[in-house]
Amino acid sequence: MWRYFVGGIAALLMAGAGIFLFKGSATPEPVPPAPKPAQTEAAAQREASVAEVPRADRSREEKRFDRGDKDRNGTITLAEMQQPRRKAFAKLDKDSDGKLSFEEWTVRTSTRFAEADKDRSGGLTRAEFAATAPKRRAAAGPRCNCRAEVAKALAEAAEE
Known part of the structure; x- marks a missing residue:
């Protein structure tokens, strides 16, 4: 029983020593960022054109926002927010x-x-x-049925 007690105390002492050593070690000073190179007029135009290209990794909420922002000015006005509802109202009226x-x-x-x-x-x-x-709309493009393709490839490999 005393072995467990001594082992526990030794573990606590080693953990305390580890914390003491890590806290006492000197931390290096952060490296300042590299200075930006001077941009030419052409480089500035290229950078601006890259910013206009839509990202492929947009989130669902970004896509939903972009659908609502009809005039593409970065804000959704009350009229833009109500437009789909106006069409639905007109159908019912x-x-x-x-x-x-x-x-x-x-x-x-x-x-x-x-x-x-x-x-x-x-x-x-x-x-x-x-x-x-409600009927779900089909996806815009063909979807990959990867499981079926893998199963088919495995079956063909097993036959050979």
Whole structure:
């Protein structure tokens, strides 16, 4: 039992000595940054043109912001923010009076419900409700099915 006690004290002493040594070591002074070379007019223009090129590694929020910033000035105005909603409002406002009645507002929902209720029971079953899920748009380009390609390559290699 006393061996465990002595071993624990020795471990604590070694940890304390390590902390003391690391804290006491001199830290090197930070290296100042290199001075910037003088730029010519052509180099400044090239640098400005590089800044205008869109980045490929933009985040989802940056892409969403860029879609909302229609005039590309770096800010989204209230009019830009409301524009998609104005189009949706115009679709719902069937009589174009600038006001939505309750009937105009519920037309789309009522139509979707009637289309989904195949048995005309006045209620949606689980299968009917699942049919009302919004359809996802297909991706812009073909997607790589890497797992299938790897499995195919492994199967071909196994045959050989």
